[in-house]
Amino acid sequence: MTDEMRKRSTLREVAELAGVSMGTASKALNDRQHVRASTRVKVREAAAALSFTPNEAARSLIGGQTGTVGLITGDLEGRFSLPILMGAEDAFGAGRVSVLLCDARGDTIREKYHLDALLRRNVDGIIVVGSRTNPRPRLSGSLPVPVVYAYAPSESESDVSVVPDDTGAGALAAEHLLATGRRRIAHISGDPDYTAAHERADGIVAVLEQQGLSLVQGRPLFGAWSEHWGRTAVTRLLEAGDEFDGLVCGSDQIARGALDALRAGGRNVPRDVGVIGVDNWEPMTIGAFPMLTSVDLNLERLGREAAKLLFTSMAGPATAGIHRVHGRVVTREST
Known part of the structure; x- marks a missing residue:
């Protein structure tokens, strides 16, 4: 990296030295109208003092091109x-x-x-x-x-x-299931090394606690961001005999696997269990059976x-x- 690159002055610095707004400095340097001659001179002197030489990309941005x-x-x-x-x-x-x-x-x-x-x-x-x-x-x-x-x-x-x-995404998922009448909610998510997995779980737990509820099994089930883990985790829940009528999945891929396992276990979605994922990834949500409700992260x-x-x-x-x-x-x- 050259010294010139390190020392490149900004339009804001030119404007501050000249005592004018950035818009006025831009107009003066680009020979725009409605700028007093004395102001134009003051801005150009400030630019010279700071060695302000905008590259062509920066100049075109100022000009809106x-x-x-x-x-x-x-x-x-x-x-x-x-x-x-x-x-x-x-x-x-x-x-x-x-x-x-x-x-x-x-x-x-x-x-x-x-x-x-x-x-x-x-x-x-x-x-x-x-x-x-x-x-x-x-x-x-x-x-x-x-x-x-x-x-x-x-x-x-x-x-x-x-x-x-991500905390808000978990909260939205839990609020949605509660709004549909679910009260026994389980949560399966991905790799516990991911910040997103823990933040989404925190959002779910916070919403449930506000309603005096807790997660089925008392904690989230962390694993992997995959359909295989979704199938495995739901199979474990069913085998443990823990009744749940709502399931928040940490991703749409996990949810796709969860839907497979629920169907194999004789559970109807959404009649017996409401399922929601996170990401709103259309290859997963639209291709799922039934089509998957999901939190879009925008x-x-x-x-x-x-x-x-x-x-x-x-x-x-x-x-x-x-x-x-x-x-x-x-x-x-x-x-």
Whole structure:
């Protein structure tokens, strides 16, 4: 990384030094109308003092034409990154900003390679999408462009992160089952090393406790994010003889397996047991029998929010910390 890249001044700094708004500074530097001659001189002197030389992408963003943003993902299959990418592109506006997608495949060396390549292309900002919602290390080094972390938050509280509200997703699932008259609710989820698994369980338990209820067996059953685990876990519940009339599954894949096991065990869904998943992944939900009710994490909205925060950061600091995007229940036949 060159010294020039490290020292690139921002439009906000130029505006502050000149004592004007960012909009006025932008108009003065781009020879727009409705700017006093004295103000134009003051802004240009401030820009010269700060060695402010915006690259062409930044200049075009100011002019509302074309820009370039990098999106680095660790999600090889695109399961989570593609909806986020679509949301980001929607927020930036068709034809205004190009988003360069780089797949790091969970490899820190590959991630560093892509980061350097994006910086050489003079991108105006970077969105980093994790493959799970566990906090991740921030990008190394002093970067000349703003970064927003999406899906997986940065470990640093000084960074800007946008994540799904997994606790809220669990709460929504439990509230939905309670609203349909279920009172004996079980919960099976995925890998206990995932933050999302525990946060979703916390949301479910909190809602049940408000109603004076508790989970069947007293605790969640953690395992894997797979249909096989869904079948295995439900088989265990049925063999244990614990009666339940509602089942929250930590993912739609788990729920698909759970539906198979309930059918094999002679339970009718939704008459005997209401089943709800999380993710609203259509290959799982629409292809299920019966079609699966699920909590949609609003990943496209998450992408739009990440893009908006990145756009804000291009002009000056955005609000640091974790921004959570709420989900919604999509009701289908299983409840």
